[in-house]
Amino acid sequence: MPFQNEQVVRTTNGNENENCQTKKTEISASLRWITNVCHLISVFLFGGIIFGWAPLKLVLLAEGQYSESCAGNMNLDDASTTSKTVSGDGYNENDVITACAEQMRCYNAIFTLGQFLLNFASLPVGFFIDMISKPVYFTMAGICQITGFILFGISDSNNLDYFAIAYGLMALGGSMSIIGALPASFLVRPRRYQPLLLAASSCLFDASSIIFYLIYKIALVFPIAFTRKRAFFGLAIVAFIVYTILVACWVILEKKDWKQVCDNENDIGVENNEEVDGGNSHNNVVTFDQDNQDHRKKRVTVASTSILHSRRIHNQRLHELSVIQQFDSFDFTVIFVFFSVHALQCNLYIETVNEYLTSIGDNDGIYAKIFSLVLPCGIIFIPFIDATIQKVGSVNTLKLTNAFSLIFGFILLFPNLTVQTINFGIFTCFRAYLYAAFKTYIAETFGLSTIGRIIGCTCTIGSFFTLLQYPAASIAEGYVGDGFGVVNLFVLVISCLPVIITAWYSNIILEKERYHNLGKNGDANESSGE
Numbered sequence: 001m002p003f004q005n006e007q008v009v010r011t012t013n014g015n016e017n018e019n020c021q022t023k024k025t026e027i028s029a030s031l032r033w034i035t036n037v038c039h040l041i042s043v044f045l046f047g048g049i050i051f052g053w054a055p056l057k058l059v060l061l062a063e064g065q066y067s068e069s070c071a072g073n074m075n076l077d078d079a080s081t082t083s084k085t086v087s088g089d090g091y092n093e094n095d096v097i098t099a100c101a102e103q104m105r106c107y108n109a110i111f112t113l114g115q116f117l118l119n120f121a122s123l124p125v126g127f128f129i130d131m132i133s134k135p136v137y138f139t140m141a142g143i144c145q146i147t148g149f150i151l152f153g154i155s156d157s158n159n160l161d162y163f164a165i166a167y168g169l170m171a172l173g174g175s176m177s178i179i180g181a182l183p184a185s186f187l188v189r190p191r192r193y194q195p196l197l198l199a200a201s202s203c204l205f206d207a208s209s210i211i212f213y214l215i216y217k218i219a220l221v222f223p224i225a226f227t228r229k230r231a232f233f234g235l236a237i238v239a240f241i242v243y244t245i246l247v248a249c250w251v252i253l254e255k256k257d258w259k260q261v262c263d264n265e266n267d268i269g270v271e272n273n274e275e276v277d278g279g280n281s282h283n284n285v286v287t288f289d290q291d292n293q294d295h296r297k298k299r300v301t302v303a304s305t306s307i308l309h310s311r312r313i314h315n316q317r318l319h320e321l322s323v324i325q326q327f328d329s330f331d332f333t334v335i336f337v338f339f340s341v342h343a344l345q346c347n348l349y350i351e352t353v354n355e356y357l358t359s360i361g362d363n364d365g366i367y368a369k370i371f372s373l374v375l376p377c378g379i380i381f382i383p384f385i386d387a388t389i390q391k392v393g394s395v396n397t398l399k400l401t402n403a404f405s406l407i408f409g410f411i412l413l414f415p416n417l418t419v420q421t422i423n424f425g426i427f428t429c430f431r432a433y434l435y436a437a438f439k440t441y442i443a444e445t446f447g448l449s450t451i452g453r454i455i456g457c458t459c460t461i462g463s464f465f466t467l468l469q470y471p472a473a474s475i476a477e478g479y480v481g482d483g484f485g486v487v488n489l490f491v492l493v494i495s496c497l498p499v500i501i502t503a504w505y506s507n508i509i510l511e512k513e514r515y516h517n518l519g520k521n522g523d524a525n526e527s528s529g530e
Contacts, residue, residue: 039246043208047177119459127453138246141177148170149232179452185197185201202432209372209375219231319449379432385433398437404429
């Protein structure tokens with residue numbers, strides 16, 4: 001009887017605590033979602049804005065930026081007619097400006113620097129998001145983004161050549177925006193919405209490439225009134241508003257329950273007594289063994305129907321390890337190889353797609369414009385990515401992403417414009433899955449405490465690997481013969497590396513799960529024998 005009374009008291013206290021927690025959650029629920037929505041907006045507007053380089057390059061070519069580098073070097077052998085722009089009075093899509101190879105190298109250098117910094121800065125940015133307060137973090141992000149926009153608006157290749165610096169600052173601000181959105185995904189309840197938010201963040205990151213395309217199209221309609229300077233000054237104002245709201249949200253969250261969310265995640269990484277909803281939530285059922293009241297043995301049954309949690313049996317221990325130990329794990333090696341190779345594949349394609357399409361017959365730039373429209377459409381894959389992760393788990397989602405990569409790389413070898421139009425959609429799907437699978441895997445494998453540093457280290461080390469795209473682009477654009485064919489074949493071959501290491505990793509997981517199940521069956525047999 002004493003035990004029963006104690007159990008009643010525990011139950012009563014538990015209910016009181018649960019009610020208090022419910023009230024706390026209800027108070028901050030709207031703020032949690034408002035914060036996540038603001039993060040998604042910032043990711044869409046700034047996260048991957050630098051990847052809209054193709055239409056922005058058309059704007060710069062129309063203005064004749066870096067045309068002075070062609071003085072005395074222009075000839076038919078090194079000329080490129082990939083970009084269609086305007087005559088002197090304004091933007092006109094029907095005019096064609098011929099750019100020399102040296103001018104194209106200047107443009108490639110700007111984009112390469114931007115995408116390099118986007119990845120390289122991820123390491124210090126990852127440390128910042130884990131270690132410093134969020135209001136300070138997003139204040140820094142806003143300063144980088146606003147300064148980058150202003151500098152790019154006032155730059156000129158003859159007098160104030162700050163294009164590379166400005167693009168680098170935009171990349172840094174974008175990196176801080178995309179990484180800064182990750183901790184916010186841990187705020188949502190129930191946690192089954194986290195993969196959906198991560199998928200939305202990744203796809204909006206891709207969709208942000210449409211921002212520069214919109215600037216280009218508006219400039220075509222209003223060539224005099226809508227100048228580059230006014231456009232980028234307008235972006236600076238929008239950035240100020242968005243980051244001010246984000247700072248305000250995080251000031252309130254840190255005063256209320258952000259520390260509690262961190263503590264809950266650090267404890268066990270799962271939610272206790274959460275109601276199962278539609279077979280997708282995570283539920284810990286705690287009961288007491290009434291047959292052994294003297295010892296009051298506690299039996300914990302974990303009912304996990306969510307793939308996101310059930311597939312964490314093999315790596316749940318990583319949540320308890322230090323970040324150095326996590327770096328030393330095979331789990332980190334897998335995601336590092338996966339992301340580095342595929343990031344190179346994506347960035348190289350984005351950098352050279354205009355030139356590649358021109359080399360196979362897109363002389364009027366129609367297909368290049370189609371690609372600029374298709375790339376931001378990755379947002380349509382958000383529900384499919386979420387469903388994939390929920391159904392087959394993050395590891396199998398990595399394998400599916402590898403499959404998209406191989407299909408895209410193989411089709412890229414066929415120099416046919418109609419075929420490449422189909423490949424636009426495959427590439428968009430592949431890129432959407434790439435970033436969503438990458439972030440979801442890290443979130444569930446390594447946990448909240450180190451998520452910034454893990455992603456930062458992966459992107460930073462991978463950025464050195466992606467530097468290969470600059471010589472690869474130079475080879476593709478200047479190689480005598482089928483330069484694009486050589487480079488595309490090379491990228492297809494190295495894209496087999498993630499396929500191999502992910503398959504190996506999946507087999508290790510299966511072996512561990514098989515061993516785990518054998519152990520459970522052995523324990524059950526011993527219990528029945530007794």
